[in-house]
Amino acid sequence: ACLLLVAVLPLLSGCRATVAGTNAMGMPFVKDTIESKYNRSIDKVAVAARETLAFNGTITSDDSVTRVLQAQVNNRRVLVRLEELEPQVTRVLVQVITKGGGSDIDLAAEMDKQIALRLK
Template structure:
């Protein structure tokens, strides 16, 4: 009887650790596995509109652009059955330095850090080409 109770308690504890909510780069919460690295960051000497336009073109090229928020400069796309979130932030308007964060999530709530890195790299190459 004690063993069954301990096993049930262990399973319940493990389920609460595995399932949870994660914050997206645009400030929302989604179901997912917490405590996993799911985002890649890059900093560029470009203005926010230039980085945002490059990110929008790359996401549309690789998949389907789902949402565009011009208030907080964030984008959401579906690429290869993955949710991709991109946020562009101005760090220093004088220089200008812009921060780009790419976050990916699988349908099961896991991460695809390789896809996030690939998208961040493509955005950087798109800006270098223009």
């Protein structure tokens, strides 16, 4: 039993990729990202994402080149990546990382929902 634990433990902890293209401490193989597509230009979606993050917390990074926004919301790191699929279709990836490296999929879904509501 101890040998099995030693063999499995490295698979349950470590690093994971973030939507910003970096690595963060956390649990790999755990759903931590909400993906949506909106029939709006990337600029309109970016405004909605900024408003959502500013309303709920503090924006800590806004990279217009990579189209990645980062914010602190409820002591969690929220990352939002925007990708233009077509001129009027934008893909949004929302990821939330807790201080301990875990994920908060409920907060990610809430941020995504608020972005969608601001696009109406």
